[in-house]
Amino acid sequence: MSDTGKITGMGAIPHSGGVAFRVWAPHARQVAVVGSFNGWDGNSHPMLAEENGYWYADVTKAKIGDEYKFLLTTEQGTLNRIDPYAREVTSSVGNAIVHDTYFDWEGDDLRLASWNELVIYELHIGTFNDQEKINQPGHFSSVSARLGHLKRLGVNAIQIMPVGEFAGDRSWGYNPSHIFSVEMTYGGPKAFKQLVKRAHQEGIAVILDVVYNHLGPSDLDLWQFDGWSENGRGGIYFYNDERAHTPWGETRPDYGRGEVRQYLRDNAMMWLEEYHLDGLRFDCTQFIRTVNGTDHVLPEGWSLLQWINSEVSHKFPGRILIAEDLMNNRWLTRDVGAGGAGFASQWDAMFVHPIRLAVVTPADEQRSLAAIRDALCYRYNDDAFDRVIYSESHDEVANGLQRVPQEINPSDPKGWHARKRSTLAAAMVFTAPGIPMIFQGQEFLEGGWFRDTVPVDWDQCEEFHGIVRLYRDLVRLRLNRDGFTRGLCGQFTQVTHLNEARKVIAFHRWDKGGAGDDVVVVANFYHEAQDDYVIGFPAQGAWKLRFNSDWQGYNDDFRNHPSTDVRTEPGEKDGLPCHARLSIGPYSVVIFSQ
Incomplete structure (x- = not known):
């Protein structure tokens, strides 16, 4: 008062x-x-x-x-x-x-994992699990019903596409009509809080997409809210000149007006305070910091991002803020005090596009291992985990693009080539430096392309249970659950071997180095096995085979190529002090550690 x-x-x-x-x-x-x-x-x-x-x-x-x-x-x-x-x-x-913000949060005490130990699963409420109601969008409670699957998979964070009230019953969510209200078709605010609490009880954090680069454009009471307009545009909540224009309509909020800035800031804080969310992912920040998405800068948009991120960092330390910015701006993940926007991480187009291209390209000789190397090693700043890496997201499997298996073989998206090369991409996601993310259904070869009217086919979870296990094994290694792959959580990566002719790449991951830390990853982007293949290793002794994507347990028609533990010998190879001979199956990845 x-x-x-x-x-x-x-x-x-x-x-x-x-x-x-x-x-x-x-x-x-x-x-x-x-x-x-x-x-x-x-x-x-x-x-x-x-x-x-x-x-x-x-x-x-x-x-x-x-x-x-x-x-x-x-x-x-x-x-x-x-x-x-x-x-x-x-x-x-x-x-x-008139909403009652009270909710019983007793026992809700999840602590978000550090960035280098996060594994994110992106999902859409309306299609993730809508089997409870025929021909109706999914509900927050239907997501709760699948949390056991996600926990067994090993992910420790879900990233939910926007849930602000939108026009109609089906949408991706990027057309928000009322950003403070939760979509009633999904169950409304109380049901969302119940999902968050239930996820936290399973050890799973919740990150939410928010949309501040535009509003609406339909069912938008904010449009000419109090009757005033300039140039026939949106009125007090929006720019009323050329800065109003976005790819989604002329509804860009006026980032220079104090009341509008407060409105957007209050919304971000609401999700963290009232819904106990563990982070936010800001949609298309290049249309907040610029007018046209490239070079026509909006200084007040940049300062808005800085303000919100500073407020969150101060009031909610430990929460993660992620930017999506197709221009890959290094300043997004620099500290506000150094002139940056203050995000913790950003979606990395420099990773997803080369990796997808490498596995969907039909001819082996056209795959570029140099591009894969650059994708593995790319950094925005000094922290390897200021990027989120993935081979599928809602953007990458729609708008003219399809799921990776479908892109690999449109006529047989469940066949051997689609399975082998899509899991090759997944192995890159979980062994490269960065925060790994997968998209709903990816772990059991969901096909086609993402639409808000087509639910995930959960029958495939059983049909491709071996592929699910492959993803689970990769997550387990990525998070060092067994104590011998700490390097996959580390800052350091060196691509030690690159053979364009035979399409083999090897890289060394480490945190502090040594037994239990050093990890060597070898990937074969060729349709034939590689036998008696020599690569360098960072240390002498026995190296245990921790993962072989060609294992027949992952699918009956995988070739179970006899990859084995190796023992290194002294002698420089690939700039490393030791070397060993190994075998690797076609379109496969093997992972070694001591």
């Missing part, structure tokens, strides 16, 4: 004596709050004008669960508007609901 006796906050604020309401509408002549508590009578509860265009009312008759709207009298007439800060709505074109 402020010194004036008024309740602080925005939107609907329940308190012991009723509900206070506050809204920003600087061009309105009068504002009233109407709802189920006053028979939707615009004369019952007029709001008082405050400074800087804010309006306030305290309604003793209002209570949690009541529906309401703001009634604005403007030069353009009377406007009914949904509260921009509404925590809950009946639908994207319905009414706001």
Whole structure:
């Protein structure tokens, strides 16, 4: 409560004596709050004008669960508007609901893993597991039903595509109508909190996509919210000149206006505070920091990112903030104090595109191992884990692209070539430096392309249980669960061997070095096995084979090529002091450690 006796906050604020309401509408002549508590009578509860265009009312008759709207009298007439800060709505074109933010979080004490020990699973609520309701989108509870699978797989974080209320019942989520409200088709705010708590109980963190580069564009009450507009554009929440334009419509928020900056900042903080989320992934930040996605800079967009990230770092230390930026800007993951945007990590196009190309290219001789080497070793700054690496994401398997097995062999996406080369890509994801991420269903060869109307085919989880095991084994090695692959969590990578003619690449991963730490990864991007093949090793002695992607246990028609433990001999090879002879199957990866 402020010194004036008024309740602080925005939107609907329940308190012991009723509900206070506050809204920003600087061009309105009068504002009233109407709802189920006053028979939707615009004369019952007029709001008082405050400074800087804010309006306030305290309604003793209002209570949690009541529906309401703001009634604005403007030069353009009377406007009914949904509260921009509404925590809950009946639908994207319905009414706001006075929301009870209380939730029983007792026992919710998950601590997010350090960046070098994160494994992320990206999913879409509507299609991840919608089998409970035929022809209906999935629900937060249906995701909870599959958390056991994710835990067994070994992932320790799920990244959820946007859940802010959007137009209609089916969407990717990148068309938010009400960014403070949770999509009711998915179950609404309480169900989302239940999913977060349940995930935390299973040791799985929850990261959420947020969309601040544009809003809507449909079912958007923010558009000309208080009747004012310049040039026929969006009004107080948006730019009203050429800066309004984005690839998704002319609805870029006005990052230079204090009230709009506060609105976006408050939204980010809400997800972390009220929903106990472990991190946020910011969609398409290049359209926040620039007008056109390339060189027409928006300084106020950059400073907004810095402000939000600084606030989160201060108030919620240990949470992860991830940027998606197709321009691969190194300053995104530098500290704000050094002039950076302050993100912890960013999606890495410098990894996914070369790796996908390497495995989907039909002819072996056209695969570029130099491109694979560069993808493995790329860094934005001094931290190997300031990038998220993947071979599939929602963007990479839609919009003209398909799932990796489908791209490899459109006529037989479950066949030998598709299985072998898609798992080759997966092995690169889990052995390269960076935060590994997979997309829903990838672990059992989900085919086709991503659509918000087509659910994941969970029957394939059983059909390709061996491939699921392959992913599980890779995750286990990546996280050093057995204590002999610490190097996969380490900062250091050296590509020691690259044979373009025979399509073999080998690299050394380490943290501090030595037994239990040093890891050697060998990948064969050729359709034939390589026998009696000599590569360098960093130390003498026995090196145990920890993983062989050609093992028949992963699929009946894998060739089970006889890769074995090796014993190195003194003698320089590949710039390393020792060497050994090994065998590796076609389109396969083997991993060694001491």
